[in-house]
Ligand SMILES: [Zn+2]
């Protein structure tokens with residue numbers, strides 16, 4: 441167990457909602473920040489209902505369909521180049537994706553993860569009822585029509601489904617609903633996991649899946665990370681052993697943000713930070 445800095449959740453310029461910062465620039469910044477390993481996790485959203493909104497990546501400054509493999513060729517080329525270039529500086533560079541899970545995305549995820557040598561496939565819940573609860577602007581459309589009990593039912597059902605697809609190495613920001621849900625429902629949102637998340641964590645532990653400590657909540661005015669301490673304690677209790685830390689940076693200034701504190705948190709719970717190589721976890 442040690443304090444080697446890693447950042448396992450970084451959105452380079454391929455993500456349509458990210459700043460136009462190249463993989464190489466993030467790597468350079470990593471050196472300045474003493475980060476030893478960086479994993480890029482470009483967004484892959486595949487909900488056919490939201491096709492016109494989300495299902496794109498940015499390739500050479502142009503929006504292209506996420507289904508057009510040209511972006512993946514370019515992505516892997518750039519990552520491979522960075523791996524070579526930064527090897528001598530002792531920085532490891534990994535290829536990942538963050539899949540926004542929706543029912544029906546399985547086939548495509550399967551296809552890209554079997555066609556490209558990914559190190560890390562992160563699963564996330566960004567949408568419920570085809571509405572982005574990850575968007576400040578859009579999320580009220582979901583929240584104002586749903587009771588907290590309905591949000592709880594919807595979210596944990598989709599989360600359980602995502603886990604059971606077996607497509608993901610790890611789950612991103614597992615209690616993400618509180619980012620924008622807090623403003624609508626108040627502090628009760630911090631307890632909706634009780635009784636619902638335990639069986640999901642048990643399933644994740646059984647499958648040897650990982651859980652991410654995502655520090656982005658700190659930049660949204662929250663004191664806790666995703667997951668909160670209470671949720672993290674339940675993950676530990678369920679037997680989850682694989683944890684990664686990620687800033688969810690969409691711009692250079694957020695790279696590595698609060699990562700040291702996330703590592704401290706792992707230490708406090710006697711947990712090891714993990715890295716992934718070709719989808720296999722190893723502890724640092
Ligand atoms: Zn996400």
Ligand SMILES: [Zn+2]
Pocket residue numbers: 449451538688
């Ligand atoms: Zn992300």
